[in-house]
Amino acid sequence: MSAAxxxxxxxxxxxPAADDDECVVLTNVCILTVGKGDIETGTIVIHGGKxxxxxxxxxxxxxxxxxxxxxxxxxPGLVHALSRLGMPEGPPxxxxxxxxxxxxxxxxxxxxxxxxxxGVTTFAIQPSGVGIAGRGAILxxxxxxxxxxxxxxxxxxxxxxxxxxxxxxALRQALEGARKAFDADRKKVDEKTLxxxxxxxxxxxxxxxxxxxxxxxxxxxxxxxxxxxSPRVVIAAPLxxxxxxGALGSRKSRVILRPYLALAPFTRERINNxxxxxxxxxxxxxxxxxxxxEGLQGIFFRMGELVKYGLSRETxxxxxxLSPAEMLGIDxxxxxxxxxxxxxxxxxxxxxxxxxxxxxxxxxxxxxxxPGE
Amino acid sequence: MSALLILSVLLAxxxxxxxxxxxxxxxxxxxxxxxxxxxxxxGTIVFKDDKIFKxxxxxxxxxxxxxxxxxxxxxxxxxxxxxxxxxxxxxxxGKIADALDPFxxxxxxxxxxxxxxxxVEPSSGGGGVFGGxxxxxxxxxxxxxxxxxxxxxxxxxxxxxxxxxxxxxxPSERYEVRETLTKARAALEKEHDYEKRRTENKLKPxxxxxxxxxxxxxxxxxxxxxxIARIPAAHAEDLRRALDLINEFRFKxxxxxxxxxxxxxxxxGRARAYCxxxxxxxEHAPRNSAHPAGSSIEQAAILRKSGVKFALLPxxxxxxxxxxxxxxxxxxxxxxxxxxxxxxxxxxxLESITITAAEICGVESRVGSLEEGKDADxxxxxxxxxxxxxxxxxxxxxxxxxxxxxxxxxxxxLKSPR
Numbered sequence: 001m002s003a004a005x006x007x008x009x010x011x012x013x014x015x016p017a018a019d020d021d022e023c024v025v026l027t028n029v030c031i032l033t034v035g036k037g038d039i040e041t042g043t044i045v046i047h048g049g050k051x052x053x054x055x056x057x058x059x060x061x062x063x064x065x066x067x068x069x070x071x072x073x074x075x076p077g078l079v080h081a082l083s084r085l086g087m088p089e090g091p092p093x094x095x096x097x098x099x100x101x102x103x104x105x106x107x108x109x110x111x112x113x114x115x116x117x118x119g120v121t122t123f124a125i126q127p128s129g130v131g132i133a134g135r136g137a138i139l140x141x142x143x144x145x146x147x148x149x150x151x152x153x154x155x156x157x158x159x160x161x162x163x164x165x166x167x168x169x170a171l172r173q174a175l176e177g178a179r180k181a182f183d184a185d186r187k188k189v190d191e192k193t194l195x196x197x198x199x200x201x202x203x204x205x206x207x208x209x210x211x212x213x214x215x216x217x218x219x220x221x222x223x224x225x226x227x228x229x230s231p232r233v234v235i236a237a238p239l240x241x242x243x244x245x246g247a248l249g250s251r252k253s254r255v256i257l258r259p260y261l262a263l264a265p266f267t268r269e270r271i272n273n274x275x276x277x278x279x280x281x282x283x284x285x286x287x288x289x290x291x292x293x294e295g296l297q298g299i300f301f302r303m304g305e306l307v308k309y310g311l312s313r314e315t316x317x318x319x320x321x322l323s324p325a326e327m328l329g330i331d332x333x334x335x336x337x338x339x340x341x342x343x344x345x346x347x348x349x350x351x352x353x354x355x356x357x358x359x360x361x362x363x364x365x366x367x368x369x370x371p372g373e
Numbered sequence: 374m375s376a377l378l379i380l381s382v383l384l385a386x387x388x389x390x391x392x393x394x395x396x397x398x399x400x401x402x403x404x405x406x407x408x409x410x411x412x413x414x415x416g417t418i419v420f421k422d423d424k425i426f427k428x429x430x431x432x433x434x435x436x437x438x439x440x441x442x443x444x445x446x447x448x449x450x451x452x453x454x455x456x457x458x459x460x461x462x463x464x465x466x467g468k469i470a471d472a473l474d475p476f477x478x479x480x481x482x483x484x485x486x487x488x489x490x491x492x493v494e495p496s497s498g499g500g501g502v503f504g505g506x507x508x509x510x511x512x513x514x515x516x517x518x519x520x521x522x523x524x525x526x527x528x529x530x531x532x533x534x535x536x537x538x539x540x541x542x543x544p545s546e547r548y549e550v551r552e553t554l555t556k557a558r559a560a561l562e563k564e565h566d567y568e569k570r571r572t573e574n575k576l577k578p579x580x581x582x583x584x585x586x587x588x589x590x591x592x593x594x595x596x597x598x599x600x601i602a603r604i605p606a607a608h609a610e611d612l613r614r615a616l617d618l619i620n621e622f623r624f625k626x627x628x629x630x631x632x633x634x635x636x637x638x639x640x641x642g643r644a645r646a647y648c649x650x651x652x653x654x655x656e657h658a659p660r661n662s663a664h665p666a667g668s669s670i671e672q673a674a675i676l677r678k679s680g681v682k683f684a685l686l687p688x689x690x691x692x693x694x695x696x697x698x699x700x701x702x703x704x705x706x707x708x709x710x711x712x713x714x715x716x717x718x719x720x721x722x723l724e725s726i727t728i729t730a731a732e733i734c735g736v737e738s739r740v741g742s743l744e745e746g747k748d749a750d751x752x753x754x755x756x757x758x759x760x761x762x763x764x765x766x767x768x769x770x771x772x773x774x775x776x777x778x779x780x781x782x783x784x785x786x787l788k789s790p791r
Contacts, residue, residue: 162465163463163465163471163472163474164463164465164466164467164471164472165465165466165467165468165470165471165472166466166467168467168471212463212474212476213476214463214473214474214475214476214477214523217475217522217523218471218473218523221523240476243476243521244476264782265478265481266478266694266782266783267782
């Protein structure tokens with residue numbers, strides 16, 4: 001493991017770009033802050049990789065480099081909660097809560113760079129495997145060819161549900177083991193149990209991937225025995241999750257969807273999975289349908305389609321940025337255009353959901369990755 | 374879309390379980406065919422939550438009862454498929470409880486056929502629509518067609534155990550079956566001996582009750598009558614072989630795939646074995662057969678005369694929208710019509726897809742007839758169940774209305790031909 005990790009850490013600590021201390025100001029830009037409403041014409045002040053100020057009437061600091069971006073729309077960089085970029089194909093040699101996706105990651109993979117140029121700036125990298133697969137990492141592109149920067153090496157647990165007695169029992173037993181450690185308030189917990197213990201305590205979220213709505217019902221049968229704990233579950237839901245919309249809503253579940261329109265069984269009648277879940281009261285976020293450039297960039301049009309078919313525009317835009325950031329517990333750093341957050345921005349030539357709009361510029365930590373330095 | 378809406382309303386009703394007021398539903402004015410207690414013309418049946426609360430000519434309805442008119446219709450217990458393949462479960466090894474799929478489209482179809490419960494077997498992989506089904510990987514279970522929820526979906530597991538090896542196995546496999554049963558009988562005797570000495574206070578200090586574990590456990594349950602054996606026995610020689618084993622060990626058994634049962638109905642009756650019968654099954658007798666052989670449309674009627682109880686099955690015990698229509702569980706109740714063609718009375722025909730099928734699955738205390746206290750699994754038909762023009766109008770499982778013909782994507786466009 002550690003060689004790769006050290007390398008990644010070393011790379012991420014590499015010297016920042018020369019102009020990091022420079023103050024950059026985007027003016028005359030339409031700002032969709034996501035967290036704090038829309039600003040028709042405003043200013044974004046960037047310094048030291050962070051957003052320093054945002055607003056309609058923000059003074060331009062002296063000595064700042066002013067970029068007039070009239071006619072453009074600023075949008076937060078996307079948070080991709082279900083990415084496998086830079087991860088090897090094929091099954092892993094081992095799985096379990098102790099495994100780290102980062103140890104499998106190709107440290108020299110430049111996949112995040114091109115992805116960032118599609119507007120996706122933060123990646124939750126999923127470990128391989130099924131069942132309790134391991135722990136995922138949060139990465140950001142570092143801009144050039146310096147490999148990714150690690151935001152969090154152990155950010156979430158990944159659980160891939162499977163149908164059947166054996167996988168259900170295995171999950172139950174693992175959680176029971178963790179609860180025993182929790183109840184005993186044990187100081188020393190082995191490496192396989194600790195992540196599950198943190199999960200039950202609510203300190204480590206779990207992304208739970210379900211292939212069918214029935215798998216979710218079986219998962220809840222297991223999880224509800226631990227309702228005395230406070231596990232934080234994020235559900236990567238299947239295309240027909242609308243069948244459990246009622247339960248997802250009453251549980252106020254956090255759900256990550258792929259932006260597809262479903263079809264009612266044996267018909268060509270479209271069902272907007274996302275809109276059904278939104279209506280039921282679930283919190284929804286969206287992940288690209290694939291890690292390919294088409295999948296990443298295509299997400300904007302797909303989201304537009306979901307809005308046309310009944311999803312609220314607000315949920316759609318939030319679901320690409322702030323909602324997944326909140327689900328992953330990284331909303332203090334990314335997910336919206338707010339003072340204090342990382343300067344991860346996309347500048348569109350128009351409305352992000354419009355097929356007519358084009359991505360003109362992308363910034364990560366205030367550094368332009370598109371069109372490039 | 375409206376089906377979806379109703380579904381989500383139903384799910385919402387089912388979701389939270391706080392101090393809930395009971396939900397009363399009444400089917401009013403229909404002819405109530407109770408199966409076990411005759412027919413009540415123009416009667417009322419009331420559900421309280423998931424159970425049948427009252428049945429009578431005129432029932433005082435509790436306040437807030439949801440009233441549904443069944444005037445001119447027939448109200449019957451939901452039909453029970455004594456065997457179903459690929460219904461309501463995902464293919465997964467292990468217990469059926471953990472493989473239940475309450476969102477399976479096959480459940481919606483089964484509901485459209487008036488089926489509310491079915492006996493299913495764990496998949497062992499393989500087998501298809503045209504291939505023969507492989508022997509089940511473990512004991513079977515009885516599940517309900519409770520679309521959308523796992524609550525109340527599993528009715529009984531384990532319910533049945535396959536002794537297919539006794540018929541189709543090699544001599545050594547057959548030997549294995551008899552050996553296991555012999556050991557189970559010995560284990561059962563030990564249990565009885567323990568019980569006897571316990572009641573007489575003659576136990577040794579610290580003596581623990583004997584327990585048969587491992588593969589023996591289910592066989593002990595079989596001899597205790599807690600499980601029902603399923604033995605595929607199509608032809609006379611298979612039937613004879615199966616009856617020999619049943620008579621030797623005296624357990625409750627269901628003979629499945631029965632074709633030549635009509636040639637030895639009395640022997641089957643004496644062994645008190647149940648049968649699964651396909652009234653439409655066709656098989657010619659071998660040319661030089663020295664004894665009566667082959668299928669007979671009169672099989673069900675002949676078995677009835679000898680007091681043999683049976684359940685009816687269609688040629689293909691699946692549900693689906695593919696293949697030839699009218700040959701699967703979607704039209705289970707029409708199998709009764711074919712049995713009637715062979716001389717069976719209507720009462721027994723109805724029993725064979727309700728209460729007797731429930732007995733064969735070991736769940737007759739819960740389902741299979743309309744009686745106060747039993748599960749509210751009910752179908753409303755727009756005509757005689759054995760008339761070819763009859764449709765299922767409504768299907769209730771555990772008191773929840775889960776099928777309405779008028780809203781079904783499969784049937785709403787079809788008008789009743791009468």
